[in-house]
Amino acid sequence: MGSYSIFDIAGPIMIGPSSSHTAGAVKLGQMARALFDATPEKATFLLHGSFATVYKGHATDKALLAGVMKFQTKDPRIKEAFAIAKEQGLAYEFQTGDLGIAYHPNTVKITLEKEGIPPMEVVGSSIGGGNIEVKKIDEFDVDFRGAAGRYFTLIFCHKDKPGMLALITKAIADKGANIANLQNSRLSKGGKALTIVCLDSPIALADILAFEKNDDMYFVRSLTSIDS
Amino acid sequence: MNYQFHTAEELLTLTKKYAMPIHEVVLRHEMDFSHMTEEQVRERMKKRMGVMKDGILQMREYPKISVSGMSGKATEKIDAFLRHHPHDAAVGETGLRAMLYALATAENNASMGCITAFPTAGSSGIIPGVLFAAQEKYMASDDQLLNALFTASGIGLIIAENATLSGAEGGCQAEVGSATAMAAAAVSEMRGGSPEQCLHAAALALKNMLGLTCDPVGGMVEVPCVKRSALAAVYTLAASDLAIAGIESFIPFDQVLEAMEHIGRLISPKLRETSLGGLAVTATARSVEEKLGITINGANKEGPCGSCAACIPNEV
Structure with a gap:
């Protein structure tokens, strides 16, 4: 596509x-x-x-x-x-x-x-x-x-440690959303990491906010309403 | 059913495979892409068509001079010409109308009015100019006009994916040039051209715009952009005439795009929307800048300035 x-x-x-x-x-x-x-x-x-x-x-x-x-x-x-x-x-x-x-x-x-x-x-x-x-x-x-309404993008800033990606992708899968694209990078081993996930369909705000309850998650942002 | 296409050749194959005109393939491509119903996609495009029409009406009824004073008078003049001497026009009444609608859109844009960027704001006059004039000429319905907008968008998609629509990246050939290719295909379809003829019209139009620089006076989307839109609208109609007459582009559209991309990289950055060369450094342009108190930042127009990368040659 x-x-x-x-x-x-x-x-x-x-x-x-x-x-x-x-x-x-x-x-x-x-x-x-x-x-x-x-x-x-x-x-x-x-x-x-x-x-x-x-x-x-x-x-x-x-x-x-x-x-x-x-x-x-x-x-x-x-x-x-x-x-x-x-x-x-x-x-x-x-x-x-x-x-x-x-x-x-x-x-x-x-x-x-x-x-x-x-x-x-x-x-x-x-x-x-x-x-x-x-x-x-x-x-x-x-x-x-920022394409015209194509993706629902989630941005996670989190600690670089085993299991973080699994935690993110599992929670998204549990909500029935499909991942179209995923980017992950870190500054240093065990330091800060950034994961960007583009979804085909949105997930609820409450589910997004739930990610932030994890102590190793520094912030989560949802980009769903970018002007087109 | 799969309506994906990335090149003109793929688009043409789909029109044959499904026995569909270009606009229908594009419409279905969008339905798949953005998970919308046919009605939703049509409504969204209708809204854009409405903004185009309103902008033209606004500018004709309440002409506005831009802040710089460089544009805002042309719409009125061509409107008067059309009213008083429609048969006098060398380009015919349809050509005159195409210029009027293109100028009204471009002048409305220059004075910060509301427009539909199609494909960009600087080139937004050409598609409404060509298609609204052609609608009157060929007595096409609003639905046919809407279909033409889908065809134009499909050509734009191919350009965006394989070359660029950015004047800063490719010069004006990427903006006005792209708009003429999009409009040429769309108007050819509106008047009954085959998908092949539409793509030849697009290729013929774009070839004639290759190498066009983006060197606007004072860094504003006015000179030469506004009047260039009017002239480009007229010659887009001519490109469609050639294609409808059965004349083919020797170079296929996809290869014209490769050429455009290559030429874009060869054009000096001084001529790619930095206002550091060409028309932007003429004596008249400089006096406008002085009058308006505009400084083109970081610009030492005689030599390298080091701060904007405009002087570093591109890799090709």
Whole structure:
């Protein structure tokens, strides 16, 4: 099966002017916010490549910020994102820099912060037509796409120890969901590991939250409502 | 039943195997892919069609000048031309209408109106331009128009999987070029072309766009994007005419895509949506940037700047 829905091509419905630099930027902001799973007090955006050179003309800055505030790609308030962020007490900063030639020209590193919880860094690319890829979550290299409603993605950050993958996959199987794709990596033996599971059908929120009761599970995130 | 396809050749095989037009294979492919019913898939596409129509109506009734002032006046002018001298147009009334709808969509996009990116926002004028004009010309029903949108999407899927739809990655050939290929196949099907003819129309259209650079003034999706959409819409109709007349593309569509991918990698990053070359560094472009207070960040347009990787040649 191919990796695109036709609604990744015919869409998104969006506020102009650019699918990659505006709509894709909104989606990257949404993705970072969903992964952070809290209301951030500060958002820092490091823009790379074409994002760095032409972000102003495409309103990429407003779009990224709007995404962090959970606006949809078609929300006309994207134009007022700066003012709305100020009202909501969300501080923001835009920087330009070079993340390295390995990254797509439309790439951003988003850092979200809130007092009392660890900050989160997400690197993502806008690969054309409003489609995005997440390339890095904190120190972990990852590779998954925010396709139009295809997958229900679960992200587990857990201790690297025997049985963790079995625990995750068994619980998912018990709920009758099928795994379409699975990625796993760790920083060091016995250290932190990240597992990304794409499902064909969703599982209940209560079942997702139940994973977090395990002491070796640092956090679980569910990405089911990414805008398309 | 299996409706998976990754290439134009596979798509063509499926149309033969099931004796179905392209749009029906694409529709069924999507039903399998996203686990939706036929009705749900059609509704979702209808919503996108509605956004396209509303955007055109909005722009014709309430023309908006973009923040930069570079676009927003063309829709009105071509609208007046169509009203007063429809028979005067060198490209005919259908060509004029295609330009009108393409311009209205592109100008609405430039002023941050609501649009359907199809396949991208910068190239969003071409598909509505071509298909709405053709709908009037061939007196096609709304259902036929919807079918044409599925055909266009199917061609877009093949491009996304085998090449790219990103101007930053492949230049404008990947955006406007892709849109013309998608629209050429769709309009050819709407007027009764065979699946083969649709794919020849797509190949003919895309071949003519190979090498097109993305060098927008001030980094904005306005110059040359808006008017290029109007011109691209007209010539898409011409590509369809060639195919309907029985003219075939010497290079098959899948190989044209390989060429596009290769050319994209050869185009300097300065000409791939970084606004560091071409039209973006003309005297007029620079005066616009100065007037608007835009700085193209990290840009030393005369030489390497080291911060944006635009100067590092691609591996081919």
